[in-house]
Amino acid sequence: MSSPDRAAAKPAKSPAKKPKAAATKAAATKAAATKAAATKAAATKAAATKAAPVKAAPVKRARKADAGEPSSQDKAAFLKALSKGIAPGTDAARTVARKSGKKGEAAAAAAAAPEAPKVEVLRRIPAPVKVVDTPESAHALEFAARIEKMVETGDLQTLQPHAQQALIAALCKLYAANTEAGERYPALGQRSAVSATDVMILCGALLKAVDLQVFELGMWQSWSST
């Protein structure tokens, strides 16, 4: 039983042994060569010491070789990245594949990796909310334009005070009702050019009309966070 098994096992072992033996031999040869070289170098050195002062050339060469080495930080970073795991298709994956000599794998990885998107959408900023027009809104806009025209042309009498009061009161109620219902929007639209002075005049008049002081408005605003 054992002999065929062993026979089968032996050829499997021998190729592993052979390189080891070869390596040992090579190492021995190398060691001998190194020894010989060292002896020769020592002899040369002794001769050179006699003739001229010692040159620092071999030290320089050693330093040059060190400069090619990655720094310890680079090495640590590389190991850290390795331990994290390398995502397929990244530069790191390709580098590792190339360094490990698996050219075929590297090519396959490169081919399998999806083309990096050239355009990356960072944010989409939607258009401002669209205005929905109702017949009443259109009518109100038309009337507002007529009032603006009156002011522009200096016609301040056509719309009598009681009509203005009715308009202001109705809009005041409508705006407040919307706010209380949770529909919050600025009191003045983007395209209405009302000056700060106009606003202060009307706000003051509104407060006076309902017998409120500015500090009461301030208090109410701070309590209600409106």
Add this chain to the structure above:
Amino acid sequence: MAEQFVCKASEFKDGERQIIRIGEAEIGVFRHEGEFFAYSNYCLHQGGPACEGLTIARVEERLREDKTSMGLYFSEKDMNFVCPWHGYEYDMRTGEHVADRRVKLRKYDVVTKGDEVYVVA
């Protein structure tokens, strides 16, 4: 410079903006009144996100014949966009700063091919 596909025009609504990155560049792409405009998203003041603030109509002062002011109005045709950091205001059509036309955001060409929008960068 190559044409880079951004999105389908049918998915890009009027008034909408997209902030995209192409390589190292961050670009704001606007659709305004059917036209496309693209500018560098780095404000010329201090590098704020220039294309991400308010879009607001240009403020203009209207004058009577005798040059007396009728007040300030929002323009019906000119639109600006405002850097949200400190308020540098740029012309939507040119990318120029409205108060000093020499100050100008980098403009990118936008090409439409059928339903596709490309930025040349």
